[in-house]
Amino acid sequence: MQSVSNLGLALDSDERVFVRDKVHIVLGDALDWYDQWPSPTVIISDGPYGIAGFPGDPPTPDVLAEWYEPHIVAWSKAATPVTTLWFWNSEHGWANVHGVLQKYGWSFVNCHIWNKGISHIAGNSNTKTLRKYPVVTEVCVQYVRRAEFRVGHRVMTMQEWLRYEWERSGLPLSKANEAAGVKNAATRKYLTKDHLWYCPPPDVFERLVAYANQYGDPNGRPYFSLDGKRPLTAKEWANMRPKFYCEPGVTNVWDEPSVRGPERIKVPDRINKALHANQKPLKLTERIIRASSDPGDVVWAPFGGLCTEAIASHKLGRVHYSAEINPRYFKIAIERLKTYDRS
Template sequence: MTKRTNSVRNLRQTLRFKESALAFGNANDFYETWQAPTVIVSDGPYGLGKYPGEPVSVKALAEWYAPHVAAWAKAARPDTTLWFWNSELGWANVHPILEAHGWDYQECCVWDKGIAHVAGNCNSKTIRGTPVVTEVAVRYTRKVQLAKVDGSLVGIKEWVRAEWQRSGLPMNRANEACGVANAATRKYLTQCHLWYFPPADAMAKMAAYCAKHGLPTTRPYFSLDGKSPLDAQLWERMRAKWNHSHGVTNVWTSPAVHGAERFKASSGYLHANQKPLALMDFQICASSDIGDNVWEPFGGLCSASVAALRSNRSFFAAEVNPEYFDAASQRLHQIAQNLEVRHVDAA
């Protein structure tokens, strides 16, 4: 670290925006001070060696990301969603690390920047393949495991079935418990790919039915801790949130950021790969509710934090580049001021 970087670091500190914070430095130094995340938006190194500390090859990305992935897993709750941005090959190299730390793959969303992204960047006489105009944003959720009576840990699907079997009741009685024709056995107790996460009201009905008609037990049926009766609110938080938007697929056609939204430097763009706010808005609103916490470990210009602020979520972000940190700070302050003015006008 140079003397200049040291002096810059001494001049900067964590900036706070009500319940949110933007820290100057490595996110690993701040994770333990941040509130538990509902959403983590990771838009870190792609293995291009474009800034100090970034690996110069995608092959080094797994090792680089490993301590961050471990910290995310430690802080995450069962309802946490991780969006991992990268190139296709970059993601492929980091995926095993994500899996090893208990992140379950859900889907790969593709950002299609469109044909205009090729203009000026492709020499048809030398290129030996199709021009690349995409990046991926891969959605992961936390792998949740619960303890059976024998102490073994299993996934929620297996656990729900095991709890019903513990009652000694026939499977089809679950339908009577839930007041349905066959949905309980077909959706909630099946072990095939058609399994549904039981809603809280169905779980409460099955727990009450087993307690009344099942084998006597000192361990409450469907108890998450083996001691207390089922808590419906806690049960709803046992899976990641998802607020569905009709008409949105896993291919996001959106041009690269230009115009007023793009941050400029003295020569060219300030950030080489600024993400569209519209995509950040979608990710955060789809995976969280008002008042939830959004982590942006590799802030850059903090587009995810801006989206969180605009949608009434709290954000916790970090950035190591002084220029990016300053630009992000100004950007967030401006958004916060605009929102305060809007609230005053509305009142």
């Protein structure tokens, strides 16, 4: 690949893809690239907000549902039960897209508030005209693809399937406690029908499976199987749920100033002019990647912008794919990745 260090040069056709280690940045619409990317463990969406903030950003959040739908369809096709989606937007923008995400099988987990602090407005909000309090927040909303289990024409949740398989074995529910090696947690948590349900850890699931297949009705074996030939393993069960690691002291409110100082990318030759109106802090990007993936996992950023997600993925040892449709942003994102030193 030829160098693109001269930001004034036009891109050649062979410069549509830049790779450093296992981090990839491509030029173009993500819709043209999704089929070429491996299945993601993490998707970070930081696309249009419906505020006419850049060419292609709709002027109003009211049309965001239609705008995002083809992307959401592609995400749903590529995702697995391990996948976590982090959806950045304004509160209004997210509210308009939420229904489409649900339509295509994404389950809401949590809404995280990025509080940029009072310095974000610095007294520049005309409340007499706008007639509302100044806005210093955005949201980063966490969604997952919950596992589905098909039994005949019925589609079951993980909770429903666990109980169904145990009951199918003909064993009393109380025997699940013996199988799991607990006093009452199996019936009270793992096999309950109510909202107090807990997913059994892989080692407990493995014990339940072994017990049911040893002592359950021989005519129904194998139990807890997806193919009717063998039961699921502990490892396969673990891959039925998205990863999540909570750092101590972190809540759903993220107090972090807007990007400034050396981290802020400026317009060349205009020191005080930010290149991108809504550059995300590297600190927050690293946080959500660490929270929902392990080293070696795949991270997608369909709307790369200045590709902070690519920098964070490289630093954290993830495999990464960003798409950016703006050639100027694309070239500068490449320069960021080329010159970034993760040591």
